[in-house]
Amino acid sequence: MTLAGVTTAAATLSSVTSAGGDDYEEITARGQVIRIGRGETYENKLFDLTNGNSVLLLVEGGNSVIRNVGFRGLHRGDGFMISISAASGDVLIENVYLGDGSTKEGESFVHGPGAVFYHRNASCDVTFRYCNVQGWPNNGFYCSNTASGGSVRFEHCYGKNNGVSTYRVAGGRDAIVDCVAYNDDTDYGPGWGGYVEDAGRPVWVWPGNTVRIDDSNVASGSYPYAMVLRGNATARMTGGAIRGTVQGGGLNRSNVSSDPDLSVPEGVPTSPEEAAAGSKGTTADTDAPTDAEDDDGPLEHLILFDGDPAGVTRYEFEVSGSVEKSTDEGASIDDEDVIDGEFVHGVVADWKDAFRFSGDLEQLTVDGPATVFVDGEVVDPTDYGVDRPHVLEVTSRDGPASFEVTVDGEIELESDENPADETTAVSGTTVQRSITDGSETFRFSGALTDVTVIDGEAEISLDGEPIDPDDYGDHELLPHALVIDGTDADGPSTYSFETSGAVVTSTYDDASVDDAVIEDGVVRGVVDDERTAYWFDGEIESFRLFGRASVDVQYNAREQ
Template identity: 65%
Template sequence: MKLAGATTAATAFAGTVGAADEADYETIDAQGQVIRIGQGETFENKLIDLTTGDSVVLLVEGGNSTIRNVGFEGLHRGDGFMISITAPSGDVLIENVYLGDGSTKEGESFVHGPGAVFYHKESSCNVTFRHCNVQGWPNNGFYCSNTASGGSAHFDRCYGKNNGVSTYRVAGGDDAIVDSVAYNDDTDYGPGWGGYTEAHGRPVWVWPGDTVTIENSHFADGPYPHAMVLRESGTAQMSGGAIDGNVQGSGLEQTDVSSSPELSVPEGTPTSAAEAASGGSSDGTTGGVDDAEDGEDTEDAEDGQLLLVEGDSADVTRYEFAVDGSVEQATTDGATIDGEDELEDGSVRGVVADWKDAFRFEGELSSLTVDGPGRVLVDGEEVDPADYGEELPHELEIDGRGAPTSYEITVDGTIELDADEDPDDEATTISGSTVQSSVTDSSQVFRFSGALTDVTFTDGEAAVFLDGERIDPAAYGDTELLPHALVIDGSGTDDPTSYAVTVNGTIVKADPGEATIDADDTIADGTVRGVVDTELDAYWFAGELGDFSLCGDATVDVQYNARDQ
């Protein structure tokens, strides 16, 4: 992300969220720049100074990203939207944002003038707006009706006032407005509008699509005579809360809705730009993850401790932990639900790169291993994996039965020989996550992290014990060696290369020639994902290669029937 015209400032507000320390935030002078927020990135604790008379755009281009603690200060003078969302997939979190100083209608790039937030047609991500204050924008506060074709917009304790066209413009079946407020009370609808009154003022505008959910929210009309408009076949279900004013359209179902709305700023929502940038809010608490009042993420805050795994775009991070109670996935702090994470009997294994995984758990954290540059936080405090159990928690024993036996073992983490002898003295080759060795009438013991993914005997047989229990090696990979090799060569490149490849057969990590095996690479359902920097990654596989993506300058070499060469 490029931050033009940035200076550092401190405020008198107490309490911060995310990366800010001691209520520090950064001031960015608006100079017409575009600040791009990519996959997995966080943009937080910024005050954007619009008193320069210029504009700025926060362009959200990637999913699993976050805008947090951002205040736009001063009357905006321009013709565009301030936050523009084009992310094609993933989750986006926008919280504790102040856009309450409004805008003038200067310029004609948009029919209705400038707006606050725009969800583009090409976007298909799931956006959560939490504690956002948007007032005085001619062209919609939250223009999110494009969710009708994919993605969703969820509003949690947001506040809108005197926005033109609409405050909440929604359409998708997964869209929801919860514990939020919108109303109009000014004939000019915000400073500098110059009497512009065309098609303005709907607190809620529901466009055709699936039914929108509205809960415990409060709306009131103003000079424009509708508190809510359901366009054509637009539908919504509203429970709790209140509406003061006319509802245009017949697609609204109401349950326990009164006619006396409470129109104050929801608790936790900032009322000034500096308050937002410092992490403060209207009730004096901090915004973001520390604000545990209500809402989907704060409900699960009451159900145990939060463990957050923060990935790093520099490389893949594989993690594993165990608790002595229950554990479940969560979406707190912009984390995503990863279907490939493994949860069983209080144990969790997963992988992050430039995103986050989060879990709520009961009881005590008993073990934790982390392979890669990522970090783990428990209830907001970073923890040292060395303080929680062994670095290599699993034991694997190969017990010979008197006949010469050669074998190969692969795990999806790190593996080491558990002996005083050097592995070379034991005729044992360990390369990353793979072991090649042999036994006759002795035993070999290894310690490893992650999961056991493959046990292959090239000749002979032996008994195999995993964490003290005998296992069937046939249940851990093919007994026949895979014939083809795939090599991703990052040597000679300046930057890391990420890749993903799918085969319609079997693929395992390998060590052909000079290639290495990266314990951080992941394999699931015939798809492998990894990152190479200046090294090689290699895999054995059977079947045909399918989808292949490569981001970077590494070269790719496919060697068919490589074992015969």
């Protein structure tokens, strides 16, 4: 690629004009490279490509932003328009129009020029939001280099008639959310000459970890496949629709139809001028605070839970201000982690979870081997609040009562008293107790998983609110058993699987109870030199194992 000049995002560019009163700069393309460094924001630009020249936006630093940028006219260069090489941090690219397409004239790339490229040396976390990319011969979003580090996340993006692929992804934290990708049956990109055989895969997943595809719409058109899963690549598609053949067997579907909505998602710019003016799609103005910042100031603090492959860690914390999930320091965004006002709880194993917050860290409880960092410094959870923040109170009604309580953290009787006519059995996570009258209080961490009144009647409250013990009962007897045996493996093994029915932990085949995470039929855990097992019904829809543990499935195990 021959480039005539190099400048930085902060430099004053030539050919700046007023654009009908809209607040953006119009820039004539002349082969310039515009370097965007760490912490910089580059926004409200309209590039005119009609003279045949090109331009490159080169993202070299993390915590940077490209926002409100439009490219007008058919591109006739030989390279990508946006290239990302930042080694760390977050990058946001939003409200960008690359919908006028490109020609096949440049042959320095095998398939001609492309729109966006995630460089193999990059290891940052990029979010693409409200982007319109159409008619590019060499991929719309060429982002499969995340298999070796970093991540990409697409939100409310639109791609059409791109060669090779529209969304090319690979990393385990990559996600495509509320997006559209398809090929139609006419012209595949302005200037292509109608080369239908060059039409690409709407979604192309390269080998790596499982890629998420949520509420998105995909269609193949004349290209043979709507989605291609290369080698052992896998994807989990939830919601949305797909029309066309899927190549490769690693796609797991949930509530996916065959009638996609291929219209442009709301908020995506449909012209370069619209993008440059920022009239649609942007989620925040550079100088304006977010809603959270309006209420409590900027989210200036970062708490990071660095998981350990040796086991699952459950955590919960509370702040005095606002809190939101973050991809800082390579953390993942997990739907299973819950933010309820100022209170957060979640789980982490061989990955990282991070949150940005304002105010003070009021309470922190951690059960497991993860290391916790606050603003880059390792902290001791016992320095924040109490170890067991939840309160469970049991009150006998009309005479003696016996009960059993189980949590997925740690539980203890708040009182030190232990009358002789009352028995208590505590095994870390379980309390068995009899009371003659009055009430007793327990403090615990984690979640309340089981409450059983064995004899008599009792009233039970959790954190001051009455609860129904029937809502925390035992699971039904499930027929099938899955055993993951790490006794002969060399080191720990990480696993995840999904069932079409219910799943619970089990002591089948002398297994120990694993510290696994179970959410909506999806299980994640770690097994070292022990055996762990699960009861389940339905089918195992997906299974991934990293390590040398052995796996055995016994259908109708209770009948054997």
